[in-house]
Amino acid sequence: MAEPFVSEVVIERLPLYLRMLQFLEKEGKQVTSSQELAERLGFSSAQIRKDLSYFGEFGKQGTGYNVMFLQRQLRRILQIEQTRDMALIGVGDLGRALANYQGFLEQGFHLVALFDSAPQKIGMTVGGLTVQPMTELARVIQERKLQVVILAVPAQAAQQVANRLVELGVRAILNYAPITLSVPSDVRVYNIDPVIGLQSMAYYLK
């Protein structure tokens, strides 16, 4: 079934709904409502109903949403029913923390390769994986058909590495470098920059 065009801000809320449903499941809940999700997430219930309505009818008037069913539907919509392999580039302090993070695999993202350009890091084992040189990047990405890469390199190297990734067919970059990457419109970039968060919160401080 073809899905309608849905704006990015809606898509970015779907993982939050999924995470909350997983949390409710752990609490032993089998059924929830847009009101409950709204209270827990700090959104309005109307927004949640509208977001979900782009993709179908997932609840019944008066009985709410089945927690497990809605999780499965969200996983289908987000295309995360199967585990996806990904690579990490840049094994500094942050890269090491990410390579050791269990939360990726729990949520269906499997880190399968680490790369760094520093000779002294090549061959090191981090999070059960061996750090490989950048000269291996093309081979590994193409052989394993990797579409997702985590970029944890310094800001001054990030655009150049991103260009390389785009050439190699990577379609999604989780970017930890504190710069705005320039990529073609069919490549997704999701930026993670704590400074942006701190600065935007500072606006609200006295």
Added chain:
Amino acid sequence: MAEPFVSEVVIERLPLYLRMLQFLEKEGKQVTSSQELAERLGFSSAQIRKDLSYFGEFGKQGTGYNVMFLQRQLRRILQIEQTRDMALIGVGDLGRALANYQGFLEQGFHLVALFDSAPQKIGMTVGGLTVQPMTELARVIQERKLQVVILAVPAQAAQQVANRLVELGVRAILNYAPITLSVPSDVRVYNIDPVIGLQSMAYYLK
């Protein structure tokens, strides 16, 4: 001068404008335009002009924006002209990487205290700071009047620690725990969760 109510999505774009202006400054540019900022950031120039117009007139028709002047104005608007002190709670792999990150201080956020609940971590030095026990939290936050805290504790501990921070008067929490925190409306939370990014990008993959 009283500033008008401006929506959160606008405020969250201001640090991106600031970061791009810093980048243009490093490139040696003294003047820029909403068109140039738009191309570099992937926004529309109309949106950039509209966002800035909430706060005043910063450019001249036909001559654009002075790069240094607009940076200073954005720092004033975001209230980041002076360095702000902050604490970090949770010195695991991620917490260590954050404690060692130079980018906070470069952008005006000074990490001054580290806390962890694990006895074996107390007294360790990380990023030049000594890890303190949670029993010192109240004293340090109050003595140093800390309003900003980075939360890098496990998900199951995060809400409880956040409650404590709210009681102690903390007003801004950079939350790395993969849960939606519940806090009063006068406390800001900015969530950093790479899984949310990966899942929302997966929607766009084939």
